[in-house]
Amino acid sequence: MSAPSPSPRPAQPELLEFDALYRREFAYVWRMLRAHGVPEARIEDAVQDVFMVVYRRWADWQADSRALAPRSWLFGIARRVAANHRRRQARESRPPDLALVAEAEAPADERTARRRALARLERALDELDERSRTVFVLAELEGMTGPEIAELVGEKLNTVYWRLRTARAKVTKKLQARGGQP
Structure with a gap:
């Protein structure tokens, strides 16, 4: 059985669109993650996780972009990433929040x-x-x-x-x- 092929990278024009979306919505994603319980110490990792999902799923979203607004799409991804981070934090018996x-x-x-x-x-x-x-x-x-x-x-x-x-x-x-x- 062969290894799964990596997700295709967005083409150059799409990479520019991704960069524009990142710059425009970074603060929104940060606020959504923080408001959904991601601790401040983990917020940068969580934001990166959201945009990694966005990058990997870019072509899928572009195909369905008329059906879902960018903030709606980012909100759904951020909510799932926040839940994953909260679960991970609960599993790792960490010392009290600094x-x-x-x-x-x-x-x-x-x-x-x-x-x-x-x-x-x-x-x-x-x-x-x-x-x-x-x-x-x-x-x-x-x-x-x-x-x-x-x-x-x-x-x-x-x-x-x-x-x-x-x-x-x-x-x-x-x-x-x-x-x-x-």
């Missing part, structure tokens, strides 16, 4: 306060199921509307609104229980 250790040891200044607030938010988001977390992140952090989210995640609009309402309530409750403001 951001949390730094939070406990750092002086109480504005930067530390922001870091603590972000850590509280991340812990609250970690307690949401994946679908609710996705809707919350897209609405609250990305500023997307209900109809935009429904289209992106492929759910009914009323379901999106229900998930958002319950996610907001859960996050608010968790933040208040931990001494943070909603």
Whole structure:
């Protein structure tokens, strides 16, 4: 049995398109991964993983590009990569997150306060199921509307609104229980 052949590389014009997509959507992919629970220490690897998938699947996406917008495609890939990174982190019994250790040891200044607030938010988001977390992140952090989210995640609009309402309530409750403001 012969070894599988490597995926074909995009042709030069497609490589330029890939580069343009990378430059245009890097920050979006970074935010999506971070919002989906990829620890800051692993975020660069996760972004690279997303764009490696994009590179390998470029020809497939180009063939179907009329059916799927670039951000929708990147969102789906980023969500799967984030889930893989979270599973990998759970398997590797790693020491506590360095951001949390730094939070406990750092002086109480504005930067530390922001870091603590972000850590509280991340812990609250970690307690949401994946679908609710996705809707919350897209609405609250990305500023997307209900109809935009429904289209992106492929759910009914009323379901999106229900998930958002319950996610907001859960996050608010968790933040208040931990001494943070909603």
